[in-house]
Every structure is written in structure tokens, then in C-alpha cells.
Amino acid sequence: MNKDVFNEGLLTFLSEATTPFHAVKALSRRLREAGFAPLDEHSNCSPGSGGVFYEQAGSIIALRPGSGPLLESGLRMVGAHTDSPCLMVKPQPEQRNLGYLQLGIEVYGGALLNPWFDRDLSLAGRVSYEDDKGAVATSLVDFRDPIAIVPSLAIHLDREANKNRSVNAQLQMAPLLALNDEKFCLRDFLREHLRERDLEVAEVLDYELCFYDTQPPAQIGLKGEFIASARLDNLLSCYTGLQALLEADGSQWSLLICNDHEEVGSRSASGAQGPMLQHFIQGLLPDAGALPLLMQRSMMISADNAHAVHPSYPDKHDEQHGPMLNGGPVIKVNASQRYATSSDGAALFRVLARQESVDVQSFAMRADMACGSTIGPITAGELGVTTLDIGVPTFAMHSIRELAGSDDAWALHRVLSAYFRQPAPLFAGPR
Template identity: 60%
Template sequence: MSEREQFNQGLCEFISRATTPFHAVSEMVQRLDASGYQRLHEDAEWALEPGGRYYLTRNGSSLIAFGMGRDAAPERGMRMVGAHTDSPCLMVKPVPEVRQQGYMQLGVEVYGGALLNPWYDRDLSIAGRLSYQCRDGVLRTALIDFRDPIAVIPSLAIHLDREANKSRSINPQKDIVPLLCQLQGEEVLDFRQLLLERLCEEHPGCAADRVLDYELCLYDTQRPAVVGLRGDFVAAARLDNLLSCYTGLQALQRWDGATSVLLVCNDHEEVGSLSAAGANGPFLSATLKRIANSQTGYAALTERSMMVSADNAHGIHPNYADRHDANHGPLLNRGPVLKINANQRYASNSETSGLFRMLAAEEGVSLQSFVVRTDMACGSTIGPITAGEVGVKTLDIGVPTFAMHSVRELAGSADAHDLARLLARFYNYPGNLGAA
């Protein structure tokens, strides 16, 4: 098995297990623990040492991992990579029980800008975080994941909607209501009781008495896979943006220890990033201030550092090529994409993109450029938010992807591996982070 094949196998396994932002952070924590990183807590004193490897989490859904350079203290510049742990999905409402025609359904809310049509006729499961009360009165939290397909959203047959292929629209309140089971007679199904049973099954000995609240996502149980006649593609849920979390983590594993480096994976990017755990919150800036340990040190750190915002890019779809600028349509398996926007929807500038073009040439990785059509609206990333909040020079980059925000997305099988190589080159770059 080649290095790229091993990488994609690991990527598929990571995404399969990282079914929610909470599970994504849990998976990353396990890998950091195994690599000798020391866990820090925001409410405790830190004793950071040159060469030390550390991480901390916030809300259980965002993570920062960093290494203190042996040869270059953080004040001489940190090489930073950012991604996000959340993906558009369906989330269970607080009072979700819907009983219709003898069926038990779940009320859900759309999280982020989800592409809704692909959610029909999929084998769905449920995962997330529970808050529960123990029999001794103590309040605790735990993660659960049903793993098995326990829900489905059946399509309406075309015989009952002859115009479905021309004009069917989706009402998210009425049309996206997952089906759980068929009720027997006057049977009443208590969703919180169902969660309590699952909690006790996954966490024996938790002494849970009742489930108080939850943050639960539905997800497609179809496993990620390398697909295509020649294995050209990776198909999976949540490629946006767990692919970037994984590539950032893999790059961090190849850090040589000389420079100071950091990986931040924020929650809530898909809904604007304004939260305690989001990029528009204080998590990163507060961490950097503690690393710098003084106001002067923090100013030096931010001035001499660089952030790479890694988030998927829109590959040029062969059936919809006219949706792209003719000179800026990224192709799958032709390399990571520099994302550029004159209106600062992306944070790349000539200085940061110039450095990455140099690093890519040294690493033997091809780069592409993406600029949205001038007559179309442009999306955004944590890049401009981080640049504005922290004041650090920033680059936006990503792997070209099809079907972004669908329940199952598609990327090239070479691109994520190339991005990980490029990010590792960036982490180990010994020079100044900017033009002389």
C-alpha cells in the first residue's frame, strides 16, 4: 500500500468515527495523547517548555494543539493552521416526538447551509453529546453514537408528485421529518428515555438517572470510500471540513520540533463562527496570549506569525462548468487550491500566497487558484475572521470538492495527501513568515 493509499485509509476511518464535532475532537485528542501531547486546561497554570507539545479543548467541540519550538520561541513567529469541526446537518429539536399515522418521527432543525435533497432515502443514525443527572445528583456529560441506521426520510413517490423532477421544493419544517419506527397501538415512545438506555449501554456504570438535554446530529451511516474506476475519488460525509482537520493533524505529526507551530479546529463555522468555541470567539487569541506570556510578546507573535485557513474549495463540476470563472475552475487531483477574493471573503494576499507557491514548488505539489465568478456571491471561511480577530497574516487554501454541503461529498484521492505534505512543509519552514 502506497503512502497516499494509507493516508486515504486513515482519512476514511477518521471521518467514519468523527460523526459530530464532539466526536471529531475526541478522535483528535486520542491521536494527540498517543503522540505525546500534554493536555492543558484553561483554568489552570501552564508551564510551557521549549520543545513541549500541548493541546486544549473548549466545549468539547473545538481544539488547539501547539508545539513550542526548540530553536525558535513563539514570539519569533508561529506557523498556524486552522480548520473547522462542524458540517451542515440535521439536529434534533428539544421536544422532537412527532406521531403521525401510527409512525414515530423526529422533529429536526437544519444546521448550516445544508443541501437537503440528498438526505432523502439514506440510512441515518444519531450521535452527539448528552447532559445527564446521576442517581447521586451529580450533573455529567457524555458522548453517544447509535452507529446503526435507526432513521430514514422517505421520498414522496413520483406518482404522487408528477412534477418532482422539474420543480419540487423542500419545506424543512414539513418535508424533512425523519422516520424512526412504527408504533404499536397506543404505544408512546419517549425520546429521552431512548437516549438514557443508549447512554447506559455505551457507558456502563455511569449511574445515569435521567437525560436533561442534548446536542444531537443525524448522519448518513454509509462509510467513506475511495471510489471511481481508477480510485480517483474519496466519497464521504463531512469532507467539509473534517478532511482539513485530518490533514492538519497529519501535518502536525510530521513537525520536526524546531519552529513553533499550532493547529486550531473550531466549531460553528457553518453558522457564522460567533460563539465561545468559534473562530469569532476568544479561544485562539486567549491561547496565544498565554503562550506569549506578555503583551509585548503577543504583539511580536502575531506580527511574525501566519495562519493557513484550510477549508474545501469548489471544484469545477463537469456538468456545470459555467458556474466558474473560465480561468479559475479547480480540477480534482490537480493540487490544493489558493482561494482569493478582492472583497476579503478569503484572507489570502500576495505575500501569503507567494510564500505558499514557493513551499509548494519545494515540496513538488501543484497549486491551483480559485476566484468566484464576478457576478456570483462568494462564500467565506475562518480565514478572514481569524485575521480580523487576531491580526495575523492569513492564507485561505483547500482541497477541490464536489457536492459541498451534501450528505455525501466527493474529493480527489490525491489532493488531501498533497495538502498534508504542503502543510507539513509549512510547519517546518525555518525562514521568516513573509517577504524580506
């Protein structure tokens, strides 16, 4: 695989993965095509056996067993997250105002709201329903076509809009679907959509749906230097970790986990602060008491996008720590442990990057500003494993359309591939 092929695959994945559920579907399909099998009670996870994966709603774990005993070699883990800030539909969303039909929404995560105005929006997610036999079933939906929009207020009606316009999500962000139809009910609309797919649906009982921008991902710039897309944070890392895992040579125990709910704190059954990963790892061990020993010999790389220094806002960065697009993957450091990076993990990453002729950048927040966080500190705290926070430099994080460099995901892929090949032990220890 070369960079162009990698980026083409990334754009395709970004287009498919419109929600965390669709991201898991796209990831699991690629795993199946590569010979990975769904985990069940009959799965063989012994040394040298085939790869397995386990899904839980919008999260997924994939494992490629190594050639030697797990407790001797340890686990090489990469973590990312499948969710992105968006507009999620409320349970009773129908709003009829002045002859128009809108759907009430709730903002998921720390979304940058202004870019959501005047975009062609579609709707996707998961629908739970009662079938014709009285059983509860679930299906994914993705309308793909633009069916909604959040119109801006004209400048003539708000002359201060370019100077001081705040956004009230409750009053101003409800997407417009149609001229008012007094009979429209979203659940009935979803039922008919599912029936058109030949599913036996008696009643739609519930759903988890979000709006998304229908503009497709693209490689842009005078020389194709950039990748523009929704959900780069953090589907870019999910895809990069997946490709590294698929290309792992099977010599080392290698694991990819992509969690849902990072953007809202990770505290859920399938989030990084839930038991999903720990339960999976314990299932690989002869007894639960072996977990601390395994974690001593393991490492987690938390891959989540990093803030690139913006040419129009350079003062938002520390002068010595302003990552550049296409400058290589970024090691993220924070003294207050908002990132879990330690010096030994960062040192190993630098060695691996040097082996692959990949440049590495550093990010530390200004001392007078607070930074965000990732699944890294959560996973480190839950498992007690050495964890490193890294990411691809990005503009417009949490916007409806983000921007990254077209070289950086490929560069990160090469380093993660080397990480999955790195012989045990990862660290020589104190001397």
C-alpha cells in the same frame, strides 16, 4: 507515511468523526498516542518541550513548541473546522403522525437538503444528564446502526418532482424512526442507552444530537481516483492539518486549531469569532502586550474545501479559475475579503508547494456570483495575522455525501508539513 496509508487513515477518521464532539475525541486520541498532553496549569510550553492540546466542546487546539523563543520565530498556524451541515434534533422532537413516529429537526448550516432523502441515518452527539448522586455529567453517544430515514414522496404523487420540487424542512424533513409508540420519549431512550454502557443516569437533562448518513467513507472510481464521504467539508482539512502537525520536526512553533460552528457564522465560545485561540496564544506570552509583535511574525493557513469545476455545470465557474479534482490544493481569492488571502501569503504557499513538487490551483468566483467564506477572514480580523485561504477541490459541498480527489489531501499534507518546518522569518519584508 505514503499516500495510501494517509488515505486509509483519512477514511477511518471520517468514519469516527460523526459530530464535532466525536471529531475532537478522534483528534485528541491521535494526539495522545503521539505524546501530546492535555493542557493544564502544570503544562510546560517552553521551547523544545512536548506537545500540548486543549479541548473546548467541539473545538480543539494543539501546539508543538519550537526549539527557539516564540517571539523570535513566530507561530505557524493551520485552522480548520469540525462542523458540517446536518439535521439537528429539536428539544421536544417526538412527532406522531398517521401511526408513525418521527423526530422534529432543525437544519444546521447551509445543507443541500435533497440528498438527505432515502438515506440510512443514525444519530450521534452529546448528552447531558443528572447522575445517581445529583451531579451533572456529559457523555458522547453514537448509535452507529441505521435507526431512521427521511422517505421521499413517490413520483406518482408529484409528477413535477424532477422539474420543480422545493423542500420544506419543517414539514418534509422529519426522520422516520418507527411505527408509532405512544410511550416513546427520546430522553428516556437516551437514558436507557447510557445505562446499558454502565453509566449511572438518573435523568437526561439535555442533548445536542444530529442525524448522519451511515454509508461509510470510500475510495472510489475506476482507478481509485476519488474519495466519497460525508463531512469532507471540513474534516478532511482537520485530518490533514493534524498529520502535518504530528510529523513536524519541532524546529518551529506549530499550532493546529479546529473550530466548531463555522457553518453557522463562527460566533460562539468555541467558534473562530470567539476568544478561544487568542486566550490560548496569550497564555504562551510573557504579557498580553506582546501579542501584536508575535502576530507580525506569524501566519495562519485557513484550510477549507474549495469548489471544483463540475463537468456538468462548467458555467458556474470563472473560465480561468476552475480547480480540478486531483489538480492540487487551491488558493482561494476574493476581492471583498470573503477569503483572507493576501499576495505574500499566497507567494509563500507557492514556494512551499514547489519545494514539495505539488501543483497549486487558484479559485476566484465569477464576478456575477457571490462566494462563501471561511474562518480565515474572521481569524485575520480577530488576531491581525497574515492569513491564507486554501483548500482541497471538492464536488457536492454541503451534500450528505461529498467527493474529493484521492491525491489532493495527501498533496496538501506535504505542503503543510513543509510550512511547519519553514525557518523563520517567514517573510523577508519590503525592499
